[in-house]
Amino acid sequence: MNVGTGPRAQFFPNLEAARGIAALMVALFHIGQAYFFNSAGLQRTLIAPSAKSLEFTWSDQLFRILGNGPGAVVLFFVLSGFVLTLVLQQSADRGVTKATLFFLARICRIYPAVITSIVIFVALFFFTGLSLTSPEQYSPWIIFLNGLLLSTTIDGVMWSLQLELIAAPVIFLVWLAWMRFGNKALTVTFVVLVILSFTRTWNHLIGPPAAFGQLHAFIAGMAAFLCGRKIVDRLHRPALWLAGMIVGFALSRAVIGWSSNWTILSETLFGAATVALLAFGKFNSREGRITRLARFFGRISFSFYLLHPLTMTLFASAAPTLTAIVNAGIHPLVVATAAFVCSVAAITPLAWLQYQYIERPFIKFGRGLRFELRAAIQTA
DSSP: OEEOSSTTOEEOHHHHHHHHHHHHHHHHHHHHTOEEEOTTSOEEESSOSOTTSTTOOHHHHHHHHHTOHHHHHHHHHHHHHHHHHHHHHHOOOOHHHHHHHHHHHHHHHHHHHHHHHHHHHHHHHHHHOOOSSOGGGGSHHHHHHHHTTSOOSSSGGGHHHHHHHHHHHHHHHHHHHHHHHTHHHHHHHHHHHHHHTTSHHHHTSSSSTTSGGGGHHHHHHHHHHHHHHHHHHTOSSHHHHHHHHHHHHHHHHHHHOTTOHHHHHHHHHHHHHHHHHHHHOOOOOOOOHHHHHHHHHHHTHHHHHHHTHHHHHHHTTOHHHHHHHHHTTOOHHHHHHHHHHHHHHHHHHHHHHHIIIIIHHHHHHHHHHHHHHHHHHHHO
């Protein structure tokens, strides 16, 4: 994860790997929602959605933990809070210039990949008829709204990008408050947002239930950056602490509940601690193949996250095939594993192309534009 453009730019390979693992968790979550009909004619998903399911086993629990897509999104928010705070800290600009360049960077980072992803989804619908939503959602006006992130009916995962856009000014204002009042600004904001996350109205402002209530995860990410180094430097055996935080994050939904506000809060706290430890902990620097693979998916994670729902459009019409396979004696989790591998293999090249030819060029374009705007503002 490379942040900044100047000589003080920092790189956190462990955080890049964490982002890649989170993207793969979301992909497994998507696959787990594919459904079939069992021998009794009852509709079931490949990965059991509830511990109360008749077919629930400990292997289902393990797959639900590995495919904890909602938890992975919480981790994405924590990482965003961390990285955006680092960007603000590294920038030497002040006042209006700093705010203008900060928000411009967000626009250049998010919208190009969003627009090209929408184009791909629309093309798939018009050429094949495959879609996760109704044909009415492909009118020019609704496509336009989706491209602006004012609607997320075409690619449902984009609700999280709506929250990212809302979080940007919140992070900027909280950072300004932190510059003046210190850690009290972080604490008060976090506590207020947590309290609001337990109210129905706040939780349903955008996206699926509890979506807006996850805004506090960005503040936790800010705290991980602003306070994490001092805390981590005092810890003995940071690797042991890291293992504990990862286990806590992984088991939060299994222990507290799979759709609880307390679960989101727990994942936020464990996720922030994990991010701080990964960023500032002193660990063995040797990098194996698995870490390099995770970092690769971390680099393309944004496009991979946006494009992987394409596979869900295919599985939406594959229920008869999945039913035949499962009723032939193949365990649903085996089917889920095979489908996950195939979906990752199918989406990865497309995500890499979008990263290489859309994300990177527009990030570079944004840097050049910011340089010109900075010069224009300073000479005005």
